[in-house]
Amino acid sequence: MTEKALRLGTRRSKLAMAQSGQVADAVSQVTGRPVELVEITTYGDVSREHLAQIGGTGVFVAALREALLRGEVDFAVHSLKDLPTAQHEGLVVAAIPEREDPRDVVVARDARKLTDLPRGARMGTGAPRRMAQLNAYARTHGMEIETVPIRGNVDTRIGYVRSGDLDAVVLAAAGLNRVGRMDEVTDFLSVDTVLPAPGQGALAIECTADNADLVAALAELDDPFTRAAVTAERSLLAALEAGCSAPVGALADLLADGQVVKEMRLRGVVGTTDGSTLVQLSTTGPVPETHEAAMALGRELATEMLAQGAAGLMGERAH
Numbered sequence: 001m002t003e004k005a006l007r008l009g010t011r012r013s014k015l016a017m018a019q020s021g022q023v024a025d026a027v028s029q030v031t032g033r034p035v036e037l038v039e040i041t042t043y044g045d046v047s048r049e050h051l052a053q054i055g056g057t058g059v060f061v062a063a064l065r066e067a068l069l070r071g072e073v074d075f076a077v078h079s080l081k082d083l084p085t086a087q088h089e090g091l092v093v094a095a096i097p098e099r100e101d102p103r104d105v106v107v108a109r110d111a112r113k114l115t116d117l118p119r120g121a122r123m124g125t126g127a128p129r130r131m132a133q134l135n136a137y138a139r140t141h142g143m144e145i146e147t148v149p150i151r152g153n154v155d156t157r158i159g160y161v162r163s164g165d166l167d168a169v170v171l172a173a174a175g176l177n178r179v180g181r182m183d184e185v186t187d188f189l190s191v192d193t194v195l196p197a198p199g200q201g202a203l204a205i206e207c208t209a210d211n212a213d214l215v216a217a218l219a220e221l222d223d224p225f226t227r228a229a230v231t232a233e234r235s236l237l238a239a240l241e242a243g244c245s246a247p248v249g250a251l252a253d254l255l256a257d258g259q260v261v262k263e264m265r266l267r268g269v270v271g272t273t274d275g276s277t278l279v280q281l282s283t284t285g286p287v288p289e290t291h292e293a294a295m296a297l298g299r300e301l302a303t304e305m306l307a308q309g310a311a312g313l314m315g316e317r318a319h
């Protein structure tokens with residue numbers, strides 16, 4: 001007789017199903033148990049409002065967490081960038097697997113790159129972070145673009161380019177990769193141009209803290225460098241007192257001397273959505289060996305960014 005299946009709570013979207021499916025296979029390998037997907041509908045899936053108007057972080061996450069706490073599912077997989085920075089009572093992020101490409105990409109008509117979009121090009125993105133950095137890039141490079149707020153799943157967003165409504169849309173590489181649409185990418189945005197969202201490209205596998213056996217099993221899927229990097233990025237976000245729809249970008253990476261990893265660098269950006277003002281800073285430190293050290297790196301950069309006026313740039317909303 002096979003062991004009882006583990007229940008993985010997931011949203012129904014193509015992206016959620018894809019990443020849950022991939023994690024299900026990995027969890028099945030490390031636990032030796034079958035994993036069954038349990039579909040859960042969230043407010044974010046049914047709302048027609050723009051995400052930024054709904055406000056608050058984690059609209060996609062709340063329903064999954066409730067299902068975990070009610071014992072309806074054993075674990076859940078979240079896009080880390082959608083996860084609120086505050087720790088949730090009774091739950092634990094048991095694994096953060098190795099991150100994939102954290103960059104944003106452009107899907108544009110006529111295979112265009114950001115630099116050869118036509119004058120006045122309409123670029124779709126619902127993220128204030130992307131608007132701020134794209135508009136700042138355009139201002140400093142003599143380009144004229146119009147950022148157009150959109151939302152919807154990957155297919156919907158790419159559809160705006162196919163239909164000719166927009167010249168381009170900006171998406172996360174990781175999301176496109178997970179749903180098998182990388183062939184749509186016409187440009188990879190350098191992180192010097194657009195810094196990704198804190199945690200972008202990484203997944204969080206969450207379960208209840210009292211489920212010690214599962215916590216231990218899932219820990220095998222954890223990648224300590226990814227965990228340290230995203231912890232620093234999310235600590236920056238939290239210390240700026242910003243949420244997942246704030247115009248904040250952050251990326252931590254390892255600086256190596258040949259093969260030897262020397263330090264962790266954390267870059268951060270905050271800006272107004274029109275791109276007229278950006279606060280962009282970075283800091284480096286020893287590779288964090290503990291959760292607290294990674295948190296400290298993020299707080300340190302936040303303090304510097306706040307001293308440069310970061311707080312004043314975060315009040316506005318996408319519209």
Ligand SMILES: NCc1[nH]cc(CCC(=O)O)c1CC(=O)O
Nearest residue numbers: 079081171172174175200201202
């Ligand atoms: N905001 C929605 C969202 N949440 C996670 C991803 C996929 C990328 C990731 O896991 O970081 C996306 C789509 C996108 O931003 O294009």
